[in-house]
Amino acid sequence: MPAPADASTLAHLAIDWYDRHARDLPWRSPATTAWGVLVSEVMSQQTPVGRVAPIWLEWMERWPSPADLAAEPVAEAIRAWGRLGYPRRAMRLHACATTLVRDHEGQPPRSVPELLALPGVGAYTARAVAAFAYGQREPVVDTNVRRFVARAAAGRADAGAATTPADLAATVALLPEQPSRAARASAAFMEIGALVCTARAPVCGRCPVAARCRWRASGQALPVGPTRKVQRYAGTDRQVRGLLLAVLRDATGPVTGDQLAPVWSDDVQRDRALTSLLDDGLARQVAPGVYALAGD
DNA sequence: TAGTCGTGGGT
DNA sequence: TACCCAAGACT
Structure with a gap:
């Protein structure tokens, strides 16, 4: 008896793996508010989530709502940011809280266009909030997802230099129709990209979609050119x-x-x-x- | 659109 | 050691 049509898709395989192997990051608790999700996403921009977790817990304890943060000077946000890096993000998060209080009744809006208009919220973060906080079917495309989709679905060794509309289209095509399940698939793609389908040393032996990965099927050709320009830091x-x-x-x-x-x-x-x-x-x-x- | 913007851990 | 890379946004 053939399996259901959905049972062998990348999304299904990814979700099944995610349910068993996902890290228990604090913001993945069902009790996390939309504000909590937004804060976690901004903190995680270009910063490993392992370093974000303790700072996020402190922030949410101290500022459980946008109004709580907006009521304090920006300096407090910058201090509480600690050494997460890119401290302008702390400033933008404070400005975001102020905007939410002034224009959105103190809570993150639900639509992607409204989210995109918030300080510090770009294409990735807007859709991450829409999907993870509000359960909507939006393509959540970060560096992990771009790499995973490029490899597994397109058979390429790596994604391009910058996120393009084609990346969004390629990702949304993989999402299940049911919104809550689509959001779960996005989380699963990200987690696979972060833990298994890594940039330098992918662990295909532990990948739930290895049998259906086009990159693996084609012999895992190495990337042809330089992927992304790495910036010198010392002395800058x-x-x-x-x-x-x-x-x-x-x-x-x-x-x-x-x-x-x-x-x-x-x-x-x-x-x-x-x-x-x-x-x-x-x-x-x-x-x-x-x-x-x-x-x- | 390509450059700028922190910090720390892994290899 | 030196380099790579990390849940991007903004200009």
């Missing part, structure tokens, strides 16, 4: 910004230029980095030669 303005912001973040109040000087010996580059932090709104000048975290 980014590193200097990070060092300066760490001083401001760990200080209880304003600091002087003399206190910032030791973190980087090149005066020109240090000033440039500090100016960019001021321009971004992460820091502010409270007096000539005296600086503080924004909102402090």
